[in-house]
């Protein structure tokens with residue numbers, strides 16, 4: 001696990017495409033956030049961690065304190081190279097973000113995901129990591145595609 005480098009961008013863009021979970025618009029948004037991190041590493045809104053095996057970039061997580069809240073964090077993006085999935089890397093990234101948020105006075109982490117079938121594995125991943133579904137807005141993304149908000153509250157967090 002390490003900080004983001006400008007040279008990671010091509011590998012991260014490839015991973016975002018290879019995941020086959022994101023639309024072109026979503027990938028453009030993910031890239032925009034990564035570029036903000038590279039161009040202005042001292043900005044306060046986002047944090048990023050890159051999972052690596054030696055020189056190989058395996059995935060990343062982008063999270064940060066939600067503006068105008070006290071101690072609420074959001075996980076905005078997480079992606080792991082499909083060739084490296086199922087090896088615990090996603091879990092390591094989540095734990096890293098949770099430790100950092102908690103150390104900075106965070107009370108909870110929220111994240112949003114889709115109700116669609118192909119996100120089933122992702123939703124299971126969040127549940128296994130101790131996140132609970134607390135909110136559902138029906139048809140948020142498009143008709144038939146709800147937005148689910150998952151939350152983990154650090155006061156009840158058992159691990160890390």
Ligand SMILES: CC(C)(COP(=O)(O)OP(=O)(O)OC[C@H]1O[C@@H](n2cnc3c(N)ncnc32)[C@H](O)[C@@H]1OP(=O)(O)O)[C@@H](O)C(=O)NCCC(=O)NCCS
Nearest residue numbers: 019021079080085086087088089090091113122124125128
């Ligand atoms: C979701 C994602 C980040 C998980 O990363 P990962 O490295 O594969 O996850 P891990 O190996 O750390 O798995 C952690 C846990 O997730 C669950 N999990 C992993 N693979 C699973 C599978 N095939 N089916 C169900 N649950 C699974 C398990 O509970 C696993 O714990 P275990 O190994 O003790 O059983 C990764 O699959 C990914 O990048 N998906 C595409 C992008 C995406 O959906 N991002 C989120 C957008 S909202």
